[in-house]
Amino acid sequence: MWRKLTTSKIKWRLTIAYVAIICVTMAALGFVLSYLVERQYSAGYHRVLVSHAKLVKGVLEDDCRSGRLPADPDKLCYDLSGKINARVQLLDLNRRVIGDSRRGGTSGQQTKDPAAQLRALGCRVCHPEARGSEALSVEQPIVVAGRTIGETRVSAPLFAIKQTAARTSRIILTALIVAALLAAVLSHRLAASIARPIIDMSRVAGDMARGDLSQRVTVHSDDEIGQLARSFNTMALQLEKMLSEMSEDNDRMETILTTMVDGIVVTDESGTITLFNKASEGIFQRRAEEVVGKSIAEADLHPELSKVVRETLQTQRLARKELRLPGPDRVSLSAYSSPVKDQSLNVRGAVVVLHDLTEIRRHEKAQKEFVANVSHELRTPITAVLVTAEALLSGAKDDPKLLQRFLGTLVSESERLSLLIDDLLEIAKREAGQRKIRKTEVAIRDVVERVFSLCKGAAQRNQITVTVDLPDIVIFADEQQIEQVLANLLDNAIKYTPQGGLVTVTAVEEDESVSLSVSDTGIGIPQGEVSRVFERFYRVDKARSRQLRGTGLGLSIVKDIVEAHGGTVTVQTMLGEGSTFTVTLPRNGSESSEEQD
Numbered sequence: 001m002w003r004k005l006t007t008s009k010i011k012w013r014l015t016i017a018y019v020a021i022i023c024v025t026m027a028a029l030g031f032v033l034s035y036l037v038e039r040q041y042s043a044g045y046h047r048v049l050v051s052h053a054k055l056v057k058g059v060l061e062d063d064c065r066s067g068r069l070p071a072d073p074d075k076l077c078y079d080l081s082g083k084i085n086a087r088v089q090l091l092d093l094n095r096r097v098i099g100d101s102r103r104g105g106t107s108g109q110q111t112k113d114p115a116a117q118l119r120a121l122g123c124r125v126c127h128p129e130a131r132g133s134e135a136l137s138v139e140q141p142i143v144v145a146g147r148t149i150g151e152t153r154v155s156a157p158l159f160a161i162k163q164t165a166a167r168t169s170r171i172i173l174t175a176l177i178v179a180a181l182l183a184a185v186l187s188h189r190l191a192a193s194i195a196r197p198i199i200d201m202s203r204v205a206g207d208m209a210r211g212d213l214s215q216r217v218t219v220h221s222d223d224e225i226g227q228l229a230r231s232f233n234t235m236a237l238q239l240e241k242m243l244s245e246m247s248e249d250n251d252r253m254e255t256i257l258t259t260m261v262d263g264i265v266v267t268d269e270s271g272t273i274t275l276f277n278k279a280s281e282g283i284f285q286r287r288a289e290e291v292v293g294k295s296i297a298e299a300d301l302h303p304e305l306s307k308v309v310r311e312t313l314q315t316q317r318l319a320r321k322e323l324r325l326p327g328p329d330r331v332s333l334s335a336y337s338s339p340v341k342d343q344s345l346n347v348r349g350a351v352v353v354l355h356d357l358t359e360i361r362r363h364e365k366a367q368k369e370f371v372a373n374v375s376h377e378l379r380t381p382i383t384a385v386l387v388t389a390e391a392l393l394s395g396a397k398d399d400p401k402l403l404q405r406f407l408g409t410l411v412s413e414s415e416r417l418s419l420l421i422d423d424l425l426e427i428a429k430r431e432a433g434q435r436k437i438r439k440t441e442v443a444i445r446d447v448v449e450r451v452f453s454l455c456k457g458a459a460q461r462n463q464i465t466v467t468v469d470l471p472d473i474v475i476f477a478d479e480q481q482i483e484q485v486l487a488n489l490l491d492n493a494i495k496y497t498p499q500g501g502l503v504t505v506t507a508v509e510e511d512e513s514v515s516l517s518v519s520d521t522g523i524g525i526p527q528g529e530v531s532r533v534f535e536r537f538y539r540v541d542k543a544r545s546r547q548l549r550g551t552g553l554g555l556s557i558v559k560d561i562v563e564a565h566g567g568t569v570t571v572q573t574m575l576g577e578g579s580t581f582t583v584t585l586p587r588n589g590s591e592s593s594e595e596q597d
Helices: 002-007 009-066 073-084 114-119 159-209 224-259 278-284 303-315 358-393 400-431 444-461 479-495 527-532 542-547 554-564
Strands: 087-091 097-100 135-144 147-157 263-268 273-276 319-324 332-341 347-356 440-443 465-469 474-477 502-509 513-520 568-574 578-586
Touching (some): 009 073, 009 147, 009 159, 073 087, 073 097, 263 303, 303 319, 440 444, 440 479, 444 479, 444 502, 474 578, 479 513, 479 578
Parallel strands (some): 465 502
Antiparallel strands (some): 087 097, 135 147, 263 273, 263 347, 319 332, 502 513, 568 578
């Protein structure tokens, strides 16, 4: 209801304005017409009275010259009044009334010498502006023989004139009222025709302001208002298209910012944070609501981040810094801060892109450690071979006992060097993607039996009991690589278990996976180093490992193979009591001959 009243205001304003103009115009016209009619009637009546007064004057002058002047002036005036239908009076020179038509019909009074009474009459004509408010009168001098002997006055009441003028005014007023009503109706229709498209545009504009951009204005004419309606529809169409594109761009930008792994922090020209994406929340462990609206310094994200933003805003140039966040994870970030400029190249803020370098730095560190470890591991057997060879060349070959011992050292170190090179080549091939998984049906019991046959001699030499408790399980996997996994786990279990110990191989079958466990009663792993057992070149007991020709790469290779199959490897250990390594693999594959990189 309120909306209807609001939108129809313009129609009623136009209607009231038109009606007011028409009423004022009609009232002024009626006043002027009434005044002119009354004045016209008065002027005409005055002319008639002047004619009658001249007629009466002529009659009296003729009667005076001929001596036929009646003895009764009232009777004379009465007779003349009956002829002209107006009041007739005779006045002497002192302007006293000596004859009146009003007395002539009711009184027999006679003037003894009316001629004498007229000798002293003067002459004056009553002008219209000098007339009274109740009657209109005209006076004419009576002149006989060149001498004024009196005056005659002819008068008529103004009631008839006013009555006629009032009747004419009523007719004019009625006509004006009827014309005003017709004009009001036409004005209302005209105002409605003008206001309708404006009201429609107001309604459509209100709907568009509330988000409904599909509304359009109906075009009713080809005039300026119709052209305005068409322009409004065109504007609405363009606005709908533009807002749709902006919405798509915003959705696309929001999706990009949400799914980006890099952190994005946007500030205005004063350094106040205006955008803080999901990745940034994860990096700094702060919610966007906590930092948006604060300055980059007040947000207390990182001191170096504040510096790089301040540098960008001051120098208007790209700035870069590497940040290291506090905490045990030692997160490293690369912060690129770029200025945001408007069309006038004025700086309106800064955009900081935070790229997580933690894995890169960790990989670089691992590479450095790997190179150092490889150099160390290769240098040890090579040095031993070199020293032994030099000793032989120096004369030890002539001593049979020394010769036998040195030759044994050469063989042992050569084997160790060969194992190390094989493991390094295996890791290099895996990192280069040269190892492909060829899945086939693999019987776990058969694989374990083959591996056990290879390790049986070492177990018997160390008096270690190996028990195998496996059901008939078949999985889809690369048989050669699964065999390599079990060989490494079983070999480690035998190596790090003292004489008289026990090694157990078991399997548990589940709906979607199979878990293989290798348990020993060996030396165990310290709790603080459990997470490092799968690192390259890591050894729990370095001296024992080198003595047993371990390379420190076996468990790293196991983890790579298991993860390549989509499985997991875990360890449970107790220092001095033994360890259990459990490999969980998916039970089914897609095809028996499937190959994966």
